[in-house]
Amino acid sequence: MSNSIENTKGVVLVTDNGFKVVTTARSDEKGRRTVESATPAQRSNLSYVAVGDIAKENAFDSAFTKGTIFDYVVHTASPYHLNVQDPVKDFLDPAIKGTTGILKSVVAHAPTVKRVVITSSSAAMINPLNHAKVYDETCWAPWTLEDVKDPQKAYITLSEKAAWAFMEKEKPNFDLVVINCTYTFGPVQRNLPSLEVMNASNHRIRDMLQGKMKEELPSTAPVFTFVDVRDVARAHLKAITVPEAGGNRFYIVGGHFSNKRIVDSIRKSYPKFGERLPPEDAPDDFPADVYGFNNGKSVKTLGLDYNSLEESVKDTVQSILDLRLDF
Template identity: 30%
Template structure:
């Protein structure tokens, strides 16, 4: 992507004097964002839930050449008020990545909403009090296209929202949708500029052995845990492009007030497996080899909540409108295959998969 102007917010702007509050800095996306920010000369104040987690993040970023002397770590939890006012004090920008992303979906579709929505509102309240100028929020593509089973138009863009009233929408998608809607309303009330990043399935290189939920899908394939997969497809985006988009959305004046969908292209679970086997032939007997017939998934859905969540996705690839990210944020996406290969390589390098 093209380099940003240091004076994106005016000639008097000086990156070296700007502090960015980065919530959930220990997350997969957030660590990459922290690397970009530190490399560009910002001071970063990262929130963590424990001092031990903060020490791990600092060590990880240092190993990757980050100027960690410009990194401060603060303890704050999305479910509690304590710590957020101090975390936001003196910050010009806020990048809010913290949100629950469990491997297994809770039975209660609204179980994740308190941490996601109420935590977002706490962060915005602290930002308002501190005089933060702009917030960039990490949402998800699942806040855009889910719950529209009868829709015939497969193209989804900035104006589209998931329908959380649909029983087909899982807890994670409900939490991301509710949290993002709350952020738009609260930011307008607070006079806070907001840009939102809606990435598809995020893959790409890990920075340490702390593999997140997305990478573990690839890990399960590499371990031979998914010999058969349903006929589902989804957009894929490289975490490095996601990090670049966050920084651009923070710096580019015209990014305010927009949602940015990030996807380099759609791939099925079988296609992901085939590419893993192509990149690493030793995986040929481990990656998925068969596609489950739709009727099998539909039958399983009668008794399985997890299978039921797959029903709206069966054989229904989405056309995701990424034009705004390409034009406004100047993102040139890495291919899905590059993101898949980078994930697999780092899972090996960090010993997550042997």
């Protein structure tokens, strides 16, 4: 299993379901932090391997050459952050080379692997230039290598396409499942050292709690769909354990949202933050003609039952409060 799903919920859930997990990290510090985020009982089934730069050739080989026999591999390690210096180095190389690299390492060193699960994104589906009326697993974003200067466009689409192309060309002994999740809210990791390093999707909830949006709500666009991180984690677990999932991509989306709807949920569950929030009559920019989504495949095949926005926001706020970090 590769880097933890958003905030280690995936690693913890898999260990809870009886699997022994070897997670990878780019440093010993990050690896120890992932293991320490688990309970003492979970740690007995959890270890890590430091792999460094995942864009380098054979970066993942060390994870498969230490004697452990693997049945499944879950690769979630495509980066996303807002401090972009070099789109190719920061996004494209780790995404494409990291994805194809782990597939090559499995072929070369892990003949017992039955299935590889890769975390992609709705960004590999959504076409903001010409929105579909309803998005599902048949949809692909239109981006090509020429769009790489805009990292939010190209890197996820190209890395997922590279994975499917690898499967078509190499025809390995394992099958592939791809999880396409959207903006991901939900409880943050238990050992988060500061509010600055939480997953990017939850930044907006953090900023609301800190009063940074009190004067004016920013635009919600371009994404109006969300999913709870616990549903993302369950999707990855089901992708491992459900035989019929093999060879499929799954659109993992719980519903629609807007910044105003998040604010309203915070105000309802935590009225003490009212003075830090925009006024109740702040406008909602949720579009009447917003694109739809069809998550029926994930419900039918993976058996998902999605958390609501209100549940997700409430639990996200509580998890931040539980950290007892200064606002």
